[in-house]
Amino acid sequence: MHQHGIGTWLSRRRRTAPDRIALVYGEQSAITYRQFADGADRIAAVLRNLGVGKGDSVAYLGENSPEFLQTMFGTAQLGAVFVPVNTRLAPPEIAHVLTDSGAAVLLHDPEFAPRLAPVVGTVPTRHVVVTGAGTTDRPGLDVLPGDVDPDDVDPDVTPDDPAAIIYTSGTTGRAKGAVLTHGNLTWVAINTIVDYDVVSTDVALMISPLFHVASLGMGALPVVLKGATLVLEKRFEPGRALAQIQRHRVTMLSGVPTTYQMMADHPDWASTDLSTLTKLTCGGSAVPTRILNAYEERGLSFSQGYGMTETSPGATALSAAMTRAKQGSVGLPHFFTDVRVTDERGEPAAAGTVGEIEITGPNVFAGYHRLPEETARSFTADGWFRSGDLGYLDADGYLYIVGRLKDMIISGGENIYPPEIELLLGELDGVTGVAVIGVPDPQWGEVPWAIMTVREGTHVDLDVVRAHLDGKVARYKLPKNVVIVTELPRTASGKVRKADLRARFGG
Known part of the structure; x- marks a missing residue:
């Protein structure tokens, strides 16, 4: 063979x-x-x-x-x-x-x-x-x-041959094709099996689309590699997802905060038997405290992680046991992956210092299809992938994300990282989605605005938002405006398309 x-x-x-x-x-x-x-x-x-x-x-x-x-x-x-x-x-x-x-x-x-x-x-x-x-x-x-x-x-x-071209979600421009090799897909499956304890008796409910790299690389492939069972859902519907968990005695579930929230808000949530669930993973953004609380009340804890199309996608994993102790973190590097944070000179940043996140390992992609110059710019001289994300490592080596380089807001010379504010605003009762963007301002250069979705009957305005944040973040980080919208523009993976929001509200 x-x-x-x-x-x-x-x-x-x-x-x-x-x-x-x-x-x-x-x-x-x-x-x-x-x-x-x-x-x-x-x-x-x-x-x-x-x-x-x-x-x-x-x-x-x-x-x-x-x-x-x-x-x-x-x-x-x-x-x-x-x-x-x-x-x-x-x-x-x-x-x-x-x-x-x-x-x-x-x-x-x-x-x-x-x-x-x-x-x-x-x-x-x-x-x-x-x-x-x-x-x-x-x-x-x-x-x-x-x-x-x-x-x-x-x-x-060979493991180095291309197996798939996965197109990026296009949040920062026209979608690029990330070339994932057979080795990339094999190693991301192995990393998932090792760090999330996937076993052959698992039953995994696939509620996210398989064309998304997380569902494919960290959902379907490790389950198939272990010889476990996949329950395929054509599309996500919270009531049906709950019914399938009970019907098929599902043990594994992956999603984004929005999907988990929609299930917890569904009328069948309290009556559904969730006792077989042992592995819940969440990506896309940090899990708000209110969602953690809702699931912990049912005896369920989340594993979380960080990654991107270019890393097939897993880069880090936060075990369910550390969800509270390291709340806000996306965890440690996957078993066969390494992560570092570098400063503006490209040198390793000290613990607690924000810098660019860089990743290496057998799960890191081969490059962008037909874009050799873009590929070259995406790697350091010593071969680490430059994520374009900002973060820091704590003293224990746990990674914290503070935002995209392009999403960082500079207001009056101060750096503002939207995820910090978004996570806090997600704690507000009735808030179903939050995106903080920078809007041009003649005095400060940029100021933060909060674009939000809320449940029907919920009242949230600028005063409510600023009162909730007061004393929790510096005053220059407080949003200068709150806009309630019917829905936030999202990619298929659930990430908010902030470029669309900046085009709409940023002038």
């Missing part, structure tokens, strides 16, 4: 645990690892018949489903490169991903055909295939010939 990438995982699992349940999806019967692997083999054969070979890109536009994962593993079998497409993208953004990645084949769920109509024909993609039986004008995955013997497919694949 010359295949040393993730494309071998399902055939190995079929060999060692063929009848173990791999996937649960919708109302259909459970899918075993044998069936999971057989489906990936068939898709690999279909793709090979369409001319896909090592190094070609295969894009997938669709919600969480068995076909999504089978396409990824089938693509990997051929040594080809998987390109998951964010289902929230508009047609021009989809066209950018397909063109930039050079996708030879696009597979998509039928519901996305209207959105693809203005795209197909304007991109270099040679074949467009719809999942299922297909339509009169487009071939269906289920009926295309898949008669290639998978035993004849054994390309030379």
